[in-house]
Amino acid sequence: MRIMEVAMEIALPPGILEAVYQHYGFRPTRDAAMSTSVGGIGPLLRERLIAQAEQGLDVIGATLLYQTTWIQSWFDWGQLHLEKRDAARYLRDTLKDTGIELAITMFDGAVVKAHVWQADYGKAKVYFLDAPPITQVVYPSEEDAPPKHPHPNAWAEDIRNRQSWLVGRGSLALAKALGFAPEITVQSETPTFFAHHRLIKDEFQNDPFFAATRYIFNDHTPMEYAHPIWSRDTLAALKVDTSGYIPSAGAGAPGDVDVTRLLIATNEGVFGVAKKHGRVMRAMPSLKEYADKIESITNGVHVGIWQASEYRNAVSLADPDLLKLKRTKKDELLDWVWRHYGLWHTWKEQVADKGVVLWTRRITGYKRIDLLGQLCKDPSLKRQFLETNLVLLIGGRIHQHDDQAQTMIYNLLDLISQDPMLQERVVLLDNFNVWMAPHLFQGADAAIMLADDGREASATGFMKAQLNGGLILATDDGAIPESVVFQGHEKDKQVANGFEVPYFHGHPRVDGLLKAFKQLHQVLLDPAQHAAMVRSALSAEGQVDVGRTVRETLSFYNRIMTLPVNVPPIKQTP
Numbered sequence: 001m002r003i004m005e006v007a008m009e010i011a012l013p014p015g016i017l018e019a020v021y022q023h024y025g026f027r028p029t030r031d032a033a034m035s036t037s038v039g040g041i042g043p044l045l046r047e048r049l050i051a052q053a054e055q056g057l058d059v060i061g062a063t064l065l066y067q068t069t070w071i072q073s074w075f076d077w078g079q080l081h082l083e084k085r086d087a088a089r090y091l092r093d094t095l096k097d098t099g100i101e102l103a104i105t106m107f108d109g110a111v112v113k114a115h116v117w118q119a120d121y122g123k124a125k126v127y128f129l130d131a132p133p134i135t136q137v138v139y140p141s142e143e144d145a146p147p148k149h150p151h152p153n154a155w156a157e158d159i160r161n162r163q164s165w166l167v168g169r170g171s172l173a174l175a176k177a178l179g180f181a182p183e184i185t186v187q188s189e190t191p192t193f194f195a196h197h198r199l200i201k202d203e204f205q206n207d208p209f210f211a212a213t214r215y216i217f218n219d220h221t222p223m224e225y226a227h228p229i230w231s232r233d234t235l236a237a238l239k240v241d242t243s244g245y246i247p248s249a250g251a252g253a254p255g256d257v258d259v260t261r262l263l264i265a266t267n268e269g270v271f272g273v274a275k276k277h278g279r280v281m282r283a284m285p286s287l288k289e290y291a292d293k294i295e296s297i298t299n300g301v302h303v304g305i306w307q308a309s310e311y312r313n314a315v316s317l318a319d320p321d322l323l324k325l326k327r328t329k330k331d332e333l334l335d336w337v338w339r340h341y342g343l344w345h346t347w348k349e350q351v352a353d354k355g356v357v358l359w360t361r362r363i364t365g366y367k368r369i370d371l372l373g374q375l376c377k378d379p380s381l382k383r384q385f386l387e388t389n390l391v392l393l394i395g396g397r398i399h400q401h402d403d404q405a406q407t408m409i410y411n412l413l414d415l416i417s418q419d420p421m422l423q424e425r426v427v428l429l430d431n432f433n434v435w436m437a438p439h440l441f442q443g444a445d446a447a448i449m450l451a452d453d454g455r456e457a458s459a460t461g462f463m464k465a466q467l468n469g470g471l472i473l474a475t476d477d478g479a480i481p482e483s484v485v486f487q488g489h490e491k492d493k494q495v496a497n498g499f500e501v502p503y504f505h506g507h508p509r510v511d512g513l514l515k516a517f518k519q520l521h522q523v524l525l526d527p528a529q530h531a532a533m534v535r536s537a538l539s540a541e542g543q544v545d546v547g548r549t550v551r552e553t554l555s556f557y558n559r560i561m562t563l564p565v566n567v568p569p570i571k572q573t574p
Contacts, residue, residue, distance in 0.1 A: 001057055001058065001183055001184065001554075001557060001561070002058045002059075002180060002181065002182050002183045002184075003052060003057050003058065003059040003060075003182060003183070003184050003185075003186065003557070004059070004060055004061070004062060004171065004175060004180065004182035004184070004185045004186070005045060005048070005049055005059065005060070005061045005062070005185075005186045005188065006061075006062045006063070006167060006168065006171045006185060006186065006187055006188065006192045006195040007041065007042075007045050007061070007062075007063050007167075007188040007189070007192060008041075008063065008064065008138060008139070008163065008164075008167060008188075008189065008191045008192065009036050009037060009038055009039075009041060009042040009045075009063060009064075009138055010036060010042055010045045010046055010049070010061050010063045010126055011033070011036050011037035011042035011043040011045070011046040011434045012032065012033060012036050012037075012046070012091075012119065012434070012435075013046060013050070013119060013120070013121050013122075014305060014435075015120070016091075016094055016095065016119050017029055017032065017033055017434075017435045019094050020032050020090050020091070020094050021435075023090075023093065023094065024090050028087075028090045029090075029435055030071075030431055030433050030435060030436065031069055031071060031085050031086075031087045031090075031431075032069075032087045032090050032091055032435075033433040033434050033435035033436070034069045034070075034071065034087070034397070034431060034433045034434075035066045035068070035069035035087035035088070035091075035138065036063075036066070036138075036434075037433065037434040038138050038139060038362070038397055038399070039362045039397065040220070040362065040457075040458075040459075040460055040461070041188060041189065041220045042434065043301075043434050043460070044220075044273075044299050044300075044301070044458075044460050044546075045061065045188060046121060046126075046302075046434075047300070047301055047302035047305065047546045048299075048546060048549065048550065048553070049061050049121045049122075049124040049126060050121045050122040050123075050124060050302060050546075051300075051302060051546040051547055051549065051550040052124065052550050052553070052554075053121070053122050053123035053124035054122060054123065054547070054550075055547070055550050055551070055554065057550075057554070059124045060124065060125050060126065060127065060178070060180060061121070061124065061125070061126035061127065062126075062127050062129070062167065062170065062171035062174055062175075062195075063126065063127075063128055063129070063167060064128065064129050064130075064131075064135045064138070064163060064166065064167050065088055065091060065092075065095075065117060065128035065129065065130040065135055066087065066088065066135055066136070066137055066138050067086065067087070067088045067132050067133070067135060067136050067137065068084045068085060068086055068087060068088070068136060068137045069084070069085060069087045069137065069138070070082055070083070070084050070085075070137070070399075070400050071083050071084075071085055071430075071431050072397070072398055072430065072431060073430045073431070074409075074413060074428045074430060075413075079413065080398075080406060080409050080410055080413060082398070082400055082406075084137065084144070084400075088130065088132075088135075091117070091128075092117065092130070095117035095118060095119050095128060096117065096118040096119065096120075097115075097117060097118075098116045098117065098118050098127070100115075100116040100174070100177050100178075101113055101114065101115050101116070102114045102116060102129070102170060102173045102174060102177060103173075104131075104165075104166060104169055104170050104173055105169075105202065105203070106162060106165055106166075107161070107165055107237060107238050107239050108237075112131050112134060112162075112166065113131065114129040114130060114131040114166065114170055115129075115130040115131070116128070116129060116130070116174060116177075117130060127174055127178075129166060129167065129170045129174070131166055131170075134159065134162045134163055134166055135163065135166070136159070139160070139399065140156050140159045140160060140163070141156050141399070141400055141401035142155070142156045142401065143400040143401055144156065144159070144400070160191070161238060163191070164191045164192070164193060164194055165194045165238070167191070167192060167194070167195070168192055168193060168194025168195035168196070168200075169194050169195075169200070169202070169204065171185075171195045172195065172197055172204045172207075172210065175209070175210075176207075176209055181209055181210070181212070181213070182210075182213050183212065183213065183214065183561065184213070184214050184215070184216060184557055184560060184561070185213055185214075185215050185216070186215075186216045186218055187215060187216065187217050187218065187263065187267070188218045188220060189218070189219065189220055189221060190227065190228060190259045190260055190263065193259055193263060194238075195215075196215050196263070196266065196267070197210045197213065198241070198266065198566060199240060199241055199262070199266060200238075200239050200240060200241065201239045201240075201241050202239060205241065211565070212565065213565070214267075214268040214269070214560050214561065214563065214565055215266070215267040215268055215269070216267060216268065216269040216270065216271070216556075216557075216560060217260075217263045217264055217267045217269070217270045217271075218270075218271055218273070219260070219270070219271075219272055219273070219277070219281060219457070220273055220457045220458075221457055222272075222277060222280045222281065222454060222455060222456075222457055227258065227259065227260040227284075227286070228258075228259050228260075229256050229257065229258055229259070230256065230257050230259055231255070231256055232254075232255035232256065235255070235257055240257070240262075242257055242262070244262075244265060244266055245257055245261075245262050245265065246265070248261060248285065248286045248288075248289065258286045260286070260287070261286050261287060261290075264287060264290045264293065264294070265290065266566070268560050268563050268565070268566075269293075269295070269556065269559075269560040269563075270290070270293055270294045270295065271294070271295045271296055271297045271556065272294065272295075272296045272297075272457070273296070273297065273298060273299045273457050273458040273479070274296060274298045274299065274456075274457060274458040274459075274478045274479035274482065275296050275298060275479070275481075275482060276454075276456075276477060276478060276479070276481065277296060277456070277457045277458060277478060277479075278294055278295060278296030279296075280454045281294050282294050295556065297549060297552045297553055297556060298458060298479045298482055298543075298549065298552075299457075299458040299460050299463075299479060299546075299549060300460075300463065300543075300544050300545050300546035300547070300548055300549035300550075301460050301463045301464050301467065301544060301545070301546055302545075302546050303467060303541065303545050303546075303547075305438065306438055306441055306442075306463075306464040306467050306468070307442070307467040307468055307541075308329055308442040308443075308468055310325055310328075310329070311325070311467070311468055311469060311538060314469065314535075314538055315535070315538070319527065319528065319531035320527075322469075322531050322534060322535070323527055323530060323531055323534070326445070326469055326534060329442055329443040329468070330356055330443045330444070330445060331352070331443075332439075332442075332443055333356060333439060333440065333442070333443025333444065334348045334351060334352065334356070334443070335348060336439050336443070337393065337427065337429070337440075340436070341427070341429060341430065343427070347424065350424055351391045351424065351425070353389070354389050354390060354391045354425075355388075355389060355390045355391065355445045355446065355520060355521065355524045356390075356391050356393065356443065356444045356445050356446075357390050357391065357392050357393070357444065357445060357446045357447065357448060357473070357517075357520070358392075358393050358395075358440055358441065358444045358446070358447040358448065358461075358465065358470075359372070359392055359393070359394045359395075359396075359447075359448040360393070360394070360395040360396060360429070360432050360437065360440060360447070360461060361396045361448075361449070361461060362396050362397050363396040363397060363398045363402075363405045363408070363409060364398075364399070364402055364404070364405050365402075365404045365405065365408070366451055366452045366455040367450060367451050367455075368450040368451065368452065368507075368508055369394075369396070369405075369408050369409070369412070370408045370411075371450065371508065371509070371510045371513050372392070372394070372412060372426070372513075373408060373411050373412045373415065374510040375510050375513065375514060376412065376415040376416065376419070376422055376426065377415055378510075381510060381514060382419075382422070384514055384518070385425075385514060385517060386421060386425060387521075388517045388518055388520070388521040389521055389524075390425070390517055390520065390521060391424075391425050391426075391427065392425065392426045392427070392448075393427050393429055393440060393444070394412075394426060394427065394428045394429060395428070395429035395432030395440070396432050397432065409428075412426075412428075413428070416428070437464070438464075441461075441464040441465050441467070441468055441470065442468045443468075444465060444468070444470050445470060445471065445520075445524065446465070446470050446471040446472065446473055446520055447461060447462055447464075447465035447470050447471075447472055447473070448472075448473045448474065448513075449461060449462045449472060449473070449474040449475070449477075449478075449480060450474065450475050450501055450508050450513070451475055451477045451478065451508075452475075452506060452507050452508075453475070453477060453503050453506040453507070454477065454506070455477065456475075456477035456478030456480070457478055458478045458479040459474075459477070459478040459479060459480060460479075462474060462479075462480060462484065462498075463479070463483070463540075463544035465537070466483060466484075466497065466537045466538070466540045466541070466544055467538070467540075467541060467544060469534040469535075469537050469538050470537060471497055471498055471499070471520060471523070471533055471534070471537060472484045472497065472498035472499070472537075473498065473499050473501060473513070473516040473517070473520060474498060474499075474500065474501060475500070475501050475502075475503060475508050476500060476502075476503070480498075482543060483540035483543040483544055484497060484498040484540075485497050485498060485536060486498050486499060486500035487499050487500075487519055487523075488500075494536075495532050495533065495535070495536040496533055496536065497533050497534075497536035497537040497540065498537075499515075499516040499519045499520055500512075500516065501513050501515075501516050
């Protein structure tokens with residue numbers, strides 16, 4: 001079966017990143033890693049591609065090669081620094097030059113040349129379309145506009161549309177250049193809208209090369225901004241064929257189109273990335289009529305990439321040896337953090353006896369890093385946190401236009417900069433990226449996964465922790481309930497491997513986070529209970545392994561292949 005995955009970002013494989021490191025060193029490799037994985041979608045698509053090929057599918061990926069990436073640095077005096085750096089020049093020297101140059105006619109008639117680079121993802125291949133200045137930076141905003149541009153917002157919207165068009169129509173041109181007629185094309189998130197050949201009025205719309213292609217829409221973000229509404233003028237400018245679109249009851253202005261609804265209506269298959277995420281999608285007012293069409297396949301992560309090799313036979317270890325292994329990996333992590341982040345010479349000795357907890361997520365409002373600011377600001381809460389004997393390692397990406405996230409980090413940095421105890425116990429890691437992340441997950445005692453209710457798609461970070469025996473402090477969202485057993489909520493013969501931060505009117509609260517910290521602290525003091533919970537975390541491997549994801553995906557593909565091409569849309573419910 002021939003599969004083409006199309007996405008705005010696909011994280012680079014370890015082999016490519018190591019090649020960049022050997023040639024250019026640490027900082028360029030970090031920057032290159034950050035350019036292809038702004039959020040969680042980049043790494044999980046990387047691993048889905050690798051695993052599909054491992055299970056015998058003929059699979060390729062199509063994405064963009066971004067010229068620059070935003071890096072972020074924290075300073076001791078409480079300052080956040082954002083800076084855009086070149087990344088593509090290192091990758092052009094490392095990726096394979098296919099010699100293919102695509103000429104892609106844009107929606108305004110301009111012809112753009114896109115050079116094609118290739119990387120091996122195991123037995124799969126991913127192709128990167130390189131077309132400066134359109135591919136300047138992933139998810140551009142007004143901060144990326146040329147200096148003194150009179151309308152930076154309009155510029156950013158135009159470039160985002162051009163990137164979406166480039167990766168979409170470019171993937172079609174690429175498939176033809178390769179002679180790769182996909183039986184299934186997977187469109188991850190709405191920016192890949194233009195990869196659907198029938199939806200655009202251009203030379204690809206009725207191209208017989210794609211006559212047998214079926215399309216699957218894979219949503220990763222249950223947030224309003226990820227489900228845009230396009231006006232009549234935008235639809236006309238982008239040459240969208242809306243002839244099969246049926247507005248939902250109570251839709252907006254006449255002629256407006258909900259892009260997600262249109263994709264779901266015209267694609268042969270749809271899936272969310274966790275059971276709960278599927279339920280959230282089916283409950284969205286604009287998608288309720290398509291509820292029977294929306295399935296779910298829970299994301300997974302690649303064991304070979306994320307799990308420390310020492311844990312492969314952990315089931316055979318006695319409890320003392322298992323905890324000794326955990327201690328060894330934590331010591332390695334503390335040494336690695338100390339060396340890579342320039343901490344003072346006694347730091348790792350000061351924290352050697354403490355539990356290490358990761359809070360490494362994309363930094364945005366609904367993932368609730370603000371709770372840590374609340375905890376650090378209140379003297380009583382801060383004292384109770386310090387008594388838990390835990391060290392927090394904080395890392396994540398901030399979008400250059402996310403003022404709320406930047407404010408949360410500014411506030412947190414201010415608090416830490418004024419308190420020596422917090423400086424020891426809350427460490428902010430510059431430029432969290434997919435190349436360095438395995439070191440963190442392989443050594444940590446626990447990981448935090450918070451989100452407002454229904455806002456999480458899958459949250460694969462907790463899966464990386466579980467593969468290494470890490471315990472989870474989390475809200476009951478995304479894929480978390482599928483493999484995390486919260487202490488106090490065990491059923492039958494289950495053993496807990498996590499601690500719940502409960503919702504209050506759909507939001508986690510700082511008191512709930514503090515309680516989870518205290519529960520973790522007590523477990524770390526009890527070797528028998530700690531070992532049992534580590535084993536429970538490791539036992540989740542069968543669920544969190546991307547191999548399981550791909551087996552379910554293949555079954556889904558086989559069902560989609562039995563459907564006729566271009567399923568007619570569901571009519572509006574009166």
